[in-house]
Amino acid sequence: MFSQIGELKMELTAQQQEKINNKQCLIFTDLDGTLLGHDAYDLGRVPEFLQHLKEINVPVIFNTSKTWAEVQELQKTLDYYFPCVVENGGGVHISAQSNWKPKALSEGENQSKIDENEKSVRDEINLIIDEIGTGFQFQRMRDWDAEQVSYHTSLSLENAMLANRRLYSEPLLWQDTDTNLVQFTQLVTEKGLRLVRGGRFCHVMKQHDKSVAMKKIISAYENDFGFKPLTIALGDNHNDKQMLENADIACVLTLPGRNRMEITHTSVYCPEQPAPEGWTESISFLFNF
Structure with missing residues (x-):
C-alpha cells in the first residue's frame, strides 16, 4: 500500500526484465490524468514515446472513460492507431487504420454496426437513473449542451460535443453528500448497474469495467502472437483500479x-510527476528510453 508521491518504487524481476528485453509487452493506459494532463489535456513528450514504442512493436492500448468519438480524434492527432477500450470498458473499438487488428475482435469496417446496436444502452441506463434518482442532487x-460540457471539463466546444456522444x-x-452517494450507489447496484468514480464524474454503466475489456485484448494478443505478454497498466483514479490490479506491472x-490511490499489487511504480510527465517517467523507467 502507498499514499504519497514517490513513496514506492520497484525493481523489475528477472522474468519481467526478460519480457521487456524481448519486447513481449502490452501496455494499457488511462488517458485523462495519466497520458494526458488533467487540466489542460497536454501531451508533453508522449507522442515521441508512443512512436518509439510502436517502433519496437509494443502496442499501447488506450483504456479510458472517454467516448469512441473522442478517442478517434486523439488517434488522428497522435497518428497512433491500435485497439482501444472506451467508456470504462463499455466497448472495444478498432479503427480501419489500426496497426493491429485482433482476429478475435470486431474490425473497423464493422464498427458502425456495433455503434448502431449499442445506441440504446445509454437510454436504458438513463431510464433507471430516472427511476432511482429522485431526492439526490446531481x-x-x-x-448539457456543448458549452456546459466544456465548462465542466475544460474541453473545447468541439471536443465537448464528442464527449457527449x-x-x-x-x-x-455528483452534487450531494458522500453518504448519499453510498446510498445512490447501492440503488444502482440493485438495478444491475455499476457506478464508478472518475477524476471528474461518477459513471453509471452496465456490469463492465476496464479490466474485463483488458482481458479480452490480452487473450486476443496471445491468440494472434502465440505468447503471453507482460502487461503494464498506467492509471490515476478509482475507475482504473481493477485494470491496475490485473496487470503484471x-x-x-x-x-x-492529492493522496495516491491505494491498490493491492506487488509490482508498482509510482512516478514523482503528474501527467503527462509521469507517464513518460514510467515508460522511461521500464524501457530505459
Whole structure:
C-alpha cells in the first residue's frame, strides 16, 4: 500500500526484465490524468514515446472513460492507431487504420454496426437513473449542451460535443453528500448497474469495467502472437483500479497535493510527476528510453 508521491518504487524481476528485453509487452493506459494532463489535456513528450514504442512493436492500448468519438480524434492527432477500450470498458473499438487488428475482435469496417446496436444502452441506463434518482442532487451530462460540457471539463466546444456522444454509460456530476452517494450507489447496484468514480464524474454503466475489456485484448494478443505478454497498466483514479490490479506491472499516477490511490499489487511504480510527465517517467523507467 502507498499514499504519497514517490513513496514506492520497484525493481523489475528477472522474468519481467526478460519480457521487456524481448519486447513481449502490452501496455494499457488511462488517458485523462495519466497520458494526458488533467487540466489542460497536454501531451508533453508522449507522442515521441508512443512512436518509439510502436517502433519496437509494443502496442499501447488506450483504456479510458472517454467516448469512441473522442478517442478517434486523439488517434488522428497522435497518428497512433491500435485497439482501444472506451467508456470504462463499455466497448472495444478498432479503427480501419489500426496497426493491429485482433482476429478475435470486431474490425473497423464493422464498427458502425456495433455503434448502431449499442445506441440504446445509454437510454436504458438513463431510464433507471430516472427511476432511482429522485431526492439526490446531481446533473447528467446527457442534459448539457456543448458549452456546459466544456465548462465542466475544460474541453473545447468541439471536443465537448464528442464527449457527449456516449454509447455505454452516463456521467453524473455528483452534487450531494458522500453518504448519499453510498446510498445512490447501492440503488444502482440493485438495478444491475455499476457506478464508478472518475477524476471528474461518477459513471453509471452496465456490469463492465476496464479490466474485463483488458482481458479480452490480452487473450486476443496471445491468440494472434502465440505468447503471453507482460502487461503494464498506467492509471490515476478509482475507475482504473481493477485494470491496475490485473496487470503484471502497475504504474499509479496522481495529482500534486492529492493522496495516491491505494491498490493491492506487488509490482508498482509510482512516478514523482503528474501527467503527462509521469507517464513518460514510467515508460522511461521500464524501457530505459
